[in-house]
Amino acid sequence: MIVCSCTVITDRDIESALVEILSAPNAPIPTPGVVFRHLSKRMNCCSCAPVAVEAIYEKVDELEKKGLISPTLSATTRSKLLEFRTRAAAPRSMTKKFTSASETPKAALRSIG
Ligand code: FES
DSSP states (O other): OEEETTTTEEHHHHHHHHHHHHHSTTOOOOOHHHHHHHTTOOOSSOTTHHHHHHHHHHHHHHHHHTTSSOHHHHHHHHHHHHHHHHHHHHHHHTOOOOOSTTSOHHHHHHHHO
């Protein structure tokens, strides 16, 4: 199944990348960006990001069932992916239209602290 049509990344590509990424010492959270960079690809339109997160999440589960990664690493990775997905979704739910130059997203972030 093609996950990213811009870069033609399949779920099998993601699985292969995950095996390599997660076998490294101090493996990073396999976010779509980490997986894409590992595959020497770069996101273009980013519309596949939610699908990529889901594919990564499912592949981590499958790799655990195949015995290719430990249950502990699988649980930790899936937990971190859920945090990542929650954080990535938060700004969209807080989207606000800015009406003047002084009311820019940067200014709003400064006012939050
Ligand atoms: S569909 Fe993946 S970057 Fe466009």
